[in-house]
Amino acid sequence: MRMSKLVGERIKESPNGATLKSHIYLLRAGYIKQVSTGIFSLLPPAQRVNQKIQNIIREEMDALGGQEVLFPVVMPRELWDMSGRYDSIKGELLRFKDRTGHDMVLGMTHEEAAVHMALNTVKSHEQLPFMIYQIQTKYRDEARPRGGLIRAREFTMKDAYSFHTSQADLEDYYKKVYDAYFRIFKRIGFKNFIAVKSDTGMMGGKVADEFMAVTECGEDRLVICPKCGYSSNMEVAVSVKTENDHNVAGEMQEVFTGNAKTIEEVCAFLETDACHTAKSVCYQTDDGRLVVVFLRGDCDVNETKLQKIAKSELTPAKVEEFGLIAGNIGCINLKVPENSVVCFDKTLQGLENFVTGANKKDFHIKNVSASRDLHDVEFVDVSLVKEGDRCVCCGEKLNLTRGIEIGNIFQLGTKYTATMGMKVTMPDGTTKEPIMGCYGIGVGRSLASIIEEKADDKGLVWPMTIAPWQVHLCPLRLDDENVATLAEELYRNIQKAGIEVLYDDRNLSAGIKLTDSELMGIPIRVIISPKTITQGQAEVTIRQTGEKLFINFNDLISELKALIADEIEEIENNL
RNA sequence: CGGGGCGUAGCGCAGGGGUAGCGCGCACGGUUCGGGACCGUGAGGCCGUAAGUUCAAAUCUUAUCGCCCCGACCA
Numbered sequence A: 001m002r003m004s005k006l007v008g009e010r011i012k013e014s015p016n017g018a019t020l021k022s023h024i025y026l027l028r029a030g031y032i033k034q035v036s037t038g039i040f041s042l043l044p045p046a047q048r049v050n051q052k053i054q055n056i057i058r059e060e061m062d063a064l065g066g067q068e069v070l071f072p073v074v075m076p077r078e079l080w081d082m083s084g085r086y087d088s089i090k091g092e093l094l095r096f097k098d099r100t101g102h103d104m105v106l107g108m109t110h111e112e113a114a115v116h117m118a119l120n121t122v123k124s125h126e127q128l129p130f131m132i133y134q135i136q137t138k139y140r141d142e143a144r145p146r147g148g149l150i151r152a153r154e155f156t157m158k159d160a161y162s163f164h165t166s167q168a169d170l171e172d173y174y175k176k177v178y179d180a181y182f183r184i185f186k187r188i189g190f191k192n193f194i195a196v197k198s199d200t201g202m203m204g205g206k207v208a209d210e211f212m213a214v215t216e217c218g219e220d221r222l223v224i225c226p227k228c229g230y231s232s233n234m235e236v237a238v239s240v241k242t243e244n245d246h247n248v249a250g251e252m253q254e255v256f257t258g259n260a261k262t263i264e265e266v267c268a269f270l271e272t273d274a275c276h277t278a279k280s281v282c283y284q285t286d287d288g289r290l291v292v293v294f295l296r297g298d299c300d301v302n303e304t305k306l307q308k309i310a311k312s313e314l315t316p317a318k319v320e321e322f323g324l325i326a327g328n329i330g331c332i333n334l335k336v337p338e339n340s341v342v343c344f345d346k347t348l349q350g351l352e353n354f355v356t357g358a359n360k361k362d363f364h365i366k367n368v369s370a371s372r373d374l375h376d377v378e379f380v381d382v383s384l385v386k387e388g389d390r391c392v393c394c395g396e397k398l399n400l401t402r403g404i405e406i407g408n409i410f411q412l413g414t415k416y417t418a419t420m421g422m423k424v425t426m427p428d429g430t431t432k433e434p435i436m437g438c439y440g441i442g443v444g445r446s447l448a449s450i451i452e453e454k455a456d457d458k459g460l461v462w463p464m465t466i467a468p469w470q471v472h473l474c475p476l477r478l479d480d481e482n483v484a485t486l487a488e489e490l491y492r493n494i495q496k497a498g499i500e501v502l503y504d505d506r507n508l509s510a511g512i513k514l515t516d517s518e519l520m521g522i523p524i525r526v527i528i529s530p531k532t533i534t535q536g537q538a539e540v541t542i543r544q545t546g547e548k549l550f551i552n553f554n555d556l557i558s559e560l561k562a563l564i565a566d567e568i569e570e571i572e573n574n575l
Numbered sequence B: 001c002g003g004g005g006c007g008u009a010g011c012g013c014a015g016g017g018g019u020a021g022c023g024c025g026c027a028c029g030g031u032u033c034g035g036g037a038c039c040g041u042g043a044g045g046c047c048g049u050a051a052g053u054u055c056a057a058a059u060c061u062u063a064u065c066g067c068c069c070c071g072a073c074c075a
Helices: A021-028 A044-063 A077-083 A111-118 A167-188 A263-270 A303-310 A415-420 A443-454 A481-496 A510-520 A530-534 A553-573
Strands: A032-036 A039-042 A074-076 A095-097 A103-106 A130-139 A154-164 A193-197 A208-214 A220-224 A231-233 A253-256 A278-285 A290-296 A314-316 A341-345 A354-360 A363-368 A399-413 A435-442 A471-475 A501-503 A524-528 A537-542 A548-552
Touching: A021 A032, A021 A443, A039 A044, A044 A130, A044 A154, A044 A167, A044 A443, A074 A077, A077 A103, A077 A111, A077 A415, A111 A130, A111 A154, A111 A415, A111 A435, A154 A167, A154 A443, A167 A193, A167 A208, A167 A399, A167 A435, A167 A443, A167 A553, A193 A220, A193 A399, A208 A220, A208 A443, A263 A354, A263 A363, A278 A303, A278 A354, A290 A303, A303 A314, A303 A341, A399 A415, A399 A443, A415 A435, A435 A443, A471 A481, A471 A510, A481 A501, A481 A524, A481 A530, A481 A553, A524 A530, A524 A553, A530 A537, A537 A553, A548 A553
Parallel strands: A193 A231, A290 A341, A471 A501, A471 A524
Antiparallel strands: A032 A039, A074 A103, A095 A103, A130 A154, A154 A435, A193 A208, A208 A399, A220 A231, A220 A399, A253 A363, A278 A290, A278 A314, A354 A363, A399 A435, A524 A537, A537 A548
């Protein structure tokens, strides 16, 4: 490709609004152009990377026996009514009417379409297991797109669906996909990514793992044990908290605490620590019921866990409307409406000598004992893992970090086959609803995440396996006839050798050409100039390391081939 | 959906009642040129949109749309 004809421009200044490294460089290097919030066009370089990532995914999915298909982008509401998701999913599902007034949706995921494809088509257990997948544009009407391709409304995704006759078969296949995902992300070039246990969320199903590119700019909070490898999304993470105080309590005693309402204020007033208090957090459900959680004062509520227990989405409660006194709510003598949910977090189990609200204006109770004073209480885990907590598996201190979800895998169960009425005939003549797994990878998000991992202060740095071009031919002083002639010749020869080359054929100053090449991030840069020609050599720079080599023109093609093969081998060998 | 911010040339920004500006980029000519060179000439804007106030609005008022950030949400 000749750079003089390449559509897109390199820009010097950081575009207004972009804050993430990947977003800034993709814009500055001429890879993407925004069309609307969360909606982008990919320019030629980005599309080349996009397709290389897709091809890696394709190879691995095919190796699993996957069959590539293509589902429609636009679907009628009836398909989504079958699973009930036309109503259950809110604003993210973009709905519209066609010319006849028929309700239609834009595909945000394709479980329904996958089951529809197999419905009345796959009839016998003999045809299972099978997996179908597609790589396609998805549209999700995100409430808050951000960070360029990190969180877009329209994006490319690989989604796969497997069908099984038994849970054991699903689990077996799930493990194979899990391993394939590791290969995919390693081949893309990721070094710093992990699989974590995750919430199954609206997808339904029981088991789910997410693949996370570990980076501080990630939206998901992760809990990782550096010793035994326990790793989990914060949403479902469990931990061992610092030890509770088991000293036997004295008599319960009501104490005046006045305007001290928050945990900090109460602790300061009574000269005690937050871990010797039980605080309350109040929510209300969709249907207006009160949910009260008691947990140790130094801990916070994990709302994902709590929503599962309450079986409802939760919003902060206006406690006065339920007859409670904000700042003085406590677990002794609590009076709440009949239909309320009251939870006691495990952090209170065995806690002695703690302070809690007295359910009376301006008063708290001290010397409360969980074992003595909390009756008929079941302790549940509804607290958030926090800094300093230890691993439930091995006791090591947990690391808290952040990640970008680049892939996920779910054991779906029969949610979709059951609601949509898909059945296969079993060996004994009975029928059975197939058990499904589903497996996604965000292609654009992977592209952006690898930038977050690799890019430096000069610009993009692509791994050889997904680089838009392998070599950037960058002649300096194109006004010099010798350089111009040799550059054209090298361009032809490098192409002939089967190497993907971007040729900077613009007669511009060295500074512009060199900084442009660094911004674009192509792995190998070949410089020729009057100086190198007199030495009979080309200057070769490795983008990632900055390493500089001088190679005789006669050896150039074979050396480039070797450098490319070496880097690919290094990535592939690491699988 | 809540809170905040910004819309003026392709990009980054200034100007805050009196005919539209700067830097970069772009085009042409010339001199340079291994780390974003210089000189000259030129093209490019309904100041997001709509109503209002005014002799006069990019500038003041209101509404609306778009975009960014934070929060809620996220199969």
